[in-house]
Amino acid sequence: MYSLSVREHIMIAHSFRGEVFGPARKLHGATYVVDVTFKRRTLDADGLVVDIGRAGELVRATLAPLNYTNLDEHPEFAGKNTTTEFMAHAIHGRIARAIAEGALGDSGRGIERLAVRLGESHLAWATFEDELAP
Numbered sequence: 001m002y003s004l005s006v007r008e009h010i011m012i013a014h015s016f017r018g019e020v021f022g023p024a025r026k027l028h029g030a031t032y033v034v035d036v037t038f039k040r041r042t043l044d045a046d047g048l049v050v051d052i053g054r055a056g057e058l059v060r061a062t063l064a065p066l067n068y069t070n071l072d073e074h075p076e077f078a079g080k081n082t083t084t085e086f087m088a089h090a091i092h093g094r095i096a097r098a099i100a101e102g103a104l105g106d107s108g109r110g111i112e113r114l115a116v117r118l119g120e121s122h123l124a125w126a127t128f129e130d131e132l133a134p
Contacts, residue, residue: 001039004037004038005036006035008059010034010068012032015028017081018081038050038055071087088118091118092130114129
């Protein structure tokens with residue numbers, strides 16, 4: 001399987017509910033390094049997994065509404081603990097929908113799997129990966 005990854009970052013604020021989160025129950029910030037990996041079994045007619053420029057633009061556009069925001073104030077996250085794992089899944093869903101809507105052009109139609117990795121630091125990260133609907 002071939003893969004191509006692009007990297008971006010976002011800065012967010014959020015808080016958690018539940019004793020397990022200790023001091024993170026208070027409002028705090030995080031800077032996530034976001035790695036998005038596009039995967040397919042065969043290369044497209046141009047020898048690409050996907051155009052790297054378009055992939056980078058898609059990831060930036062997807063993350064822009066979250067950057068420099070308090071996730072606690074986003075209606076779609078109401079009542080949710082926006083953990084790193086949860087956010088990897090949420091971002092994956094946004095990118096998968098954009099791909100299905102043609103955001104990556106013809107070469108994007110051959111992408112079979114998508115992985116979104118959020119790095120909290122050089123010591124910890126979470127990933128959500130799944131197949132894309134044909």
